[in-house]
Amino acid sequence: MIIFFTGTCAKYIDFASVCNAIDPPILKEVTYPWHGKDCYFGGAAGPYNGLFCIYTDVGGAFLWNPSTRKHFQVPQLHLPDEVETWSWGFGYDSNSDDYKVVMIVACSKQLALDGTDKLTVYVYSLKSGLWERIADFPYFSIDLQHLAVCVGDALHWKVNEPYQYGSSLIVALHLGKLEYHLVPQPPIKTYKFDLGVLDGCLYAIYYNYDGSISLVMKEYGVEESWTLLISCTGWSKFLVKPLAYTEDGDELIFVTQSNLIVRCEFETGTFKTSIRRCLSHNLLSPLVYMPNLVCPQTGVRDG
Numbered sequence: 220m221i222i223f224f225t226g227t228c229a230k231y232i233d234f235a236s237v238c239n240a241i242d243p244p245i246l247k248e249v250t251y252p253w254h255g256k257d258c259y260f261g262g263a264a265g266p267y268n269g270l271f272c273i274y275t276d277v278g279g280a281f282l283w284n285p286s287t288r289k290h291f292q293v294p295q296l297h298l299p300d301e302v303e304t305w306s307w308g309f310g311y312d313s314n315s316d317d318y319k320v321v322m323i324v325a326c327s328k329q330l331a332l333d334g335t336d337k338l339t340v341y342v343y344s345l346k347s348g349l350w351e352r353i354a355d356f357p358y359f360s361i362d363l364q365h366l367a368v369c370v371g372d373a374l375h376w377k378v379n380e381p382y383q384y385g386s387s388l389i390v391a392l393h394l395g396k397l398e399y400h401l402v403p404q405p406p407i408k409t410y411k412f413d414l415g416v417l418d419g420c421l422y423a424i425y426y427n428y429d430g431s432i433s434l435v436m437k438e439y440g441v442e443e444s445w446t447l448l449i450s451c452t453g454w455s456k457f458l459v460k461p462l463a464y465t466e467d468g469d470e471l472i473f474v475t476q477s478n479l480i481v482r483c484e485f486e487t488g489t490f491k492t493s494i495r496r497c498l499s500h501n502l503l504s505p506l507v508y509m510p511n512l513v514c515p516q517t518g519v520r521d522g
Contacts, residue, residue: 221462222285222508224263224273229285231508251283252290262366264309269511272309272320280307280320282345282515285508291515293320293343296350302326305338308367308374312394317346318518319394321367321374323356342397345518353397358390368414370421371439375402377414389414403442405434417461422448424460433461449483463507474505
């Protein structure tokens with residue numbers, strides 16, 4: 220299924236509705252702990268083994284399993300008022316069988332007064348129940364994406380390359396080693412791109428003035444494994460996010476900036492509109508979910 224989040228609710232649509240072009244879409248609502256409250260929705264990350272991490276200004280970060288409706292409130296960091304969250308992420312460390320939340324914070328007053336290029340990083344371990352401060356983020360970037368992308372055992376961010384105007388890097392934090400490393404990019408000369416995960420692989424959408432190019436890294440860390448998914452021009456340049464392959468693997472499901480769901484056929488490069496009517500613009504962060512019974516309090520499968 221595909222789940223859409225807002226600050227007040229979550230709604231989902233099953234793959235049958237998408238693949239069979241059911242219109243209007245059959246959206247079903249599922250409640251989560253902050254359901255119905257007026258709050259700032261800071262994004263949803265995951266799922267990893269059925270767990271989402273959702274961030275709001277009401278209660279900070281919490282882990283939530285839509286299948287069991289259980290949730291766990293991540294203890295909040297006690298930081299000075301002038302410190303603000305710069306970016307965050309959530310992922311799974313397979314080596315230690317642990318779920319981790321990462322917060323990147325900065326002192327807004329210090330940044331404004333002396334321009335100190337310093338971003339502090341904290342990691343919360345579900346297994347230990349503790350926050351830990353690790354090495355500072357190696358790159359200062361005011362364009363650091365708000366939500367990290369987890370592929371394998373690492374979180375990934377797009378950052379500006381220091382002293383190189385118009386050039387960007389992909390920086391990763393390994394959740395087991397708690398060490399940073401750079402991920403090679405495809406040889407495309409544009410700094411405007413977005414990151415995501417598709418079928419367990421890192422993908423990137425690069426934009427230019429007349430379209431977009433979507434690629435996937437089929438072998439992690441290997442530059443030569445970047446593979447073209449699709450090149451778009453015209454209206455299709457507004458494809459924002461590939462969500463999943465269809466069951467037969469012949470098509471790729473995308474969501475557009477206006478929350479229109481479309482499919483692209485690889486062999487012909489043609490587009491099919493799965494949902495002809497735009498979904499509500501209030502529905503954000505579409506994520507693919509496979510049910511699982513992992514408990515958000517313990518990280519252990521129930522039953």
